[in-house]
Amino acid sequence: MKKKLVISTGAGMSAESGISTFRDSGGLWEQYNVMDVASADGFRRNPKLIHDFYNARRRELVNAKPNAGHLGLVKLEEYYDVYIITQNVDNLHERAGSKNVLHLHGELMKVRAMDNDSLVYELKPGALETTPETLIDGHHVRPHIVFFQEAVPNIEPAIELAQQADVFVVIGTSLNVYPAASLLHYVRRGVPVYYIDPHPAAVPANVHVIAEPATRGVEDLTKILLADSRK
Secondary structure (H helix, E strand, O other): OOOEEEEEEOHHHHHOOOOOOOOOOOOHHHOOOHHHHOEHHHHHHOHHHHHHHHHHHHHHHHOOOOOHHHHHHHHHHHOOEEEEEEOOOOOHHHHHOOOOEEEOOEEEEEEEEOOEEEEEEEOOOOOOOOOOOOEEOOEEEEEEEOOEOOOOOOHHHHHHHHHHOOEEEEEOOOOOOOOHHHHHHHOOOOOOEEEEOOOOOOOOOOEEEEOOOHHHHHHHHHHHHHHHHOO
């Protein structure tokens, strides 16, 4: 039976694909007020601004491609039972071929009905832009994004995955974004933990730090995991 490898990914996972990060120097939060474009209050105040903001993010994503880090995680599925928990709203893990992806903060290429959260629609190529007036099946829609001031519906299944991990990996995150950053605390004692980031945050001594961008870091991680699996 394959060991369960659970991987938590953040913005640094997709940065090398050209996806704009939010918190880094030069990131989106330096260009926009976060509470205007990514909060529940901001959406109530100015829904058009938020629709426009995510329309621009979709245009960016259409031109992006999975990088070697994304593809490397798919390769690990040959040796491990791989589950990815991502803070990213892009679909690059899926486009790379990852089978088990749990999105904590929503999905950019989807919208949901304003009057029924259970009605989620995948936008079709060529029709990726929405406005407050957009109707799908008679429903006005909003970005399928978890805004600040909203609950994170998928945090419970993410915690369950962290608790089940035989190996736990964190890639491309500052470990400052909660509740995602708390997943590390649910990993069972004695389970190997790896952290890939070119500017890693302070972590407990038992965490193996790989201070590299996602592409090189996943390559290094693969060598370590495959060497361990052969012991």
